[in-house]
Amino acid sequence: MVELAPTSVVSVPPTPPIGPQLLDEAKSLVSSTIDATRARIAARTAPRNAARTQPRTPRRASAKPMRIPAPERDLGEAVLEIEGLTKRFGEQIAVDDVALEVKQGSFYGIVGPNGAGKTTTLSMITGLLRPDSGRVLAHGVDVWKEPARAKRIIGVLPDALRLFDRLTGAQLLYYSGALRGLDNETVRTRAADLATAFGIEDAVDRLVADYSAGMTKKIALAAAMIHSPRLLVLDEPFESVDPVSAANLNEILQRYVASGGTVVLSSHGMDFIQRVCDHVAIIVNGRVLSAGTMDEVRGSASLEERFVELAGGRKAAEGMEWLHSFTD
Numbered sequence: 001m002v003e004l005a006p007t008s009v010v011s012v013p014p015t016p017p018i019g020p021q022l023l024d025e026a027k028s029l030v031s032s033t034i035d036a037t038r039a040r041i042a043a044r045t046a047p048r049n050a051a052r053t054q055p056r057t058p059r060r061a062s063a064k065p066m067r068i069p070a071p072e073r074d075l076g077e078a079v080l081e082i083e084g085l086t087k088r089f090g091e092q093i094a095v096d097d098v099a100l101e102v103k104q105g106s107f108y109g110i111v112g113p114n115g116a117g118k119t120t121t122l123s124m125i126t127g128l129l130r131p132d133s134g135r136v137l138a139h140g141v142d143v144w145k146e147p148a149r150a151k152r153i154i155g156v157l158p159d160a161l162r163l164f165d166r167l168t169g170a171q172l173l174y175y176s177g178a179l180r181g182l183d184n185e186t187v188r189t190r191a192a193d194l195a196t197a198f199g200i201e202d203a204v205d206r207l208v209a210d211y212s213a214g215m216t217k218k219i220a221l222a223a224a225m226i227h228s229p230r231l232l233v234l235d236e237p238f239e240s241v242d243p244v245s246a247a248n249l250n251e252i253l254q255r256y257v258a259s260g261g262t263v264v265l266s267s268h269g270m271d272f273i274q275r276v277c278d279h280v281a282i283i284v285n286g287r288v289l290s291a292g293t294m295d296e297v298r299g300s301a302s303l304e305e306r307f308v309e310l311a312g313g314r315k316a317a318e319g320m321e322w323l324h325s326f327t328d
């Protein structure tokens with residue numbers, strides 16, 4: 001876990017950028033946002049509820065992750081260029097000269113063992129943690145030289161979910177949209193769309209502090225997407241999310257990349273990454289040991305086998321006989 005630097009996105013920084021005036025404005029407008037959200041949800045769910053009284057027709061299995069194969073898509077120019085990225089914490093080199101290139105339309109997975117440097121890398125890519133050296137360009141914009149421009153391009157789901165959790169879900173979405181300069185009507189429309197897409201429409205007027213871990217992840221993802229960024233950088237987006245919601249989220253992300261967006265995400269779910277991502281990088285001890293298309297990286301093995309091989313193999317569970325002695 002890294003210590004995240006202040007940000008003006010959705011994390012709670014040491015000096016929160018939210019001012020009393022903006023908060024008051026958000027609160028005064030949020031009731032109309034919620035009303036509008038409810039009205040849209042009611043309008044959408046009415047036909048669906050009516051349909052539930054009809055005999056069910058077979059539908060596509062929603063829990064099966066889908067992937068639109070990369071070669072069938074038009075992968076564009078490099079939208080994320082990382083050069084020589086390095087970060088030390090005292091003697092510890094967390095990220096060691098990492099270089100990666102991510103092309104537009106990619107669904108790019110970053111995997112690595114615990115402590116490999118994934119979160120540190122993603123935090124430096126998104127302007128949350130200042131690198132010791134190296135450069136990050138997002139759509140040609142230097143993230144550390146032009147942070148305001150870069151943050152319009154990037155949507156971020158940070159690992160440490162430090163949200164304004166004393167806001168309701170609707171308030172948080174409103175705040176995230178307003179912070180990105182969206183007008184009221186656009187925020188209302190998008191908040192309603194996102195709440196429906198993530199299946200949290202019934203929770204938008206509850207405090208985020210009262211959400212479950214999975215719901216918190218969903219509202220944070222919605223907040224990361226509300227300004228329709230060109231690039232989404234998501235640290236473990238599927239963690240704590242139930243399988244059906246994960247399949248829905250995957251579908252949202254697959255459609256997003258199919259229409260020209262780019263996703264970079266980290267995860268420990270090898271099987272899931274292999275099925276949903278078209279590109280992958282394996283990071284071990286802060287270094288990229290393999291990167292490329294999924295097929296290039298895994299070769300004839302599974303991604304998990306390749307990962308275990310590069311990460312140093314499994315440790316034999318020896319010397320733990322005491323655990324089987326049941327001392328009570």
Ligand SMILES: Nc1ncnc2c1ncn2[C@@H]1O[C@H](COP(=O)(O)OP(=O)(O)OP(=O)(O)O)[C@@H](O)[C@H]1O
Pocket residue numbers: 001002003089092093094112113114115116117118119120121
């Ligand atoms: N703020 C910090 N201070 C000191 N060391 C840190 C800090 N943040 C991260 N580290 C160290 O940097 C290394 C990389 O950590 P990082 O959180 O990036 O790994 P990770 O790959 O995301 O791990 P995980 O899969 O467990 O989330 C680890 O050794 C970690 O202990």
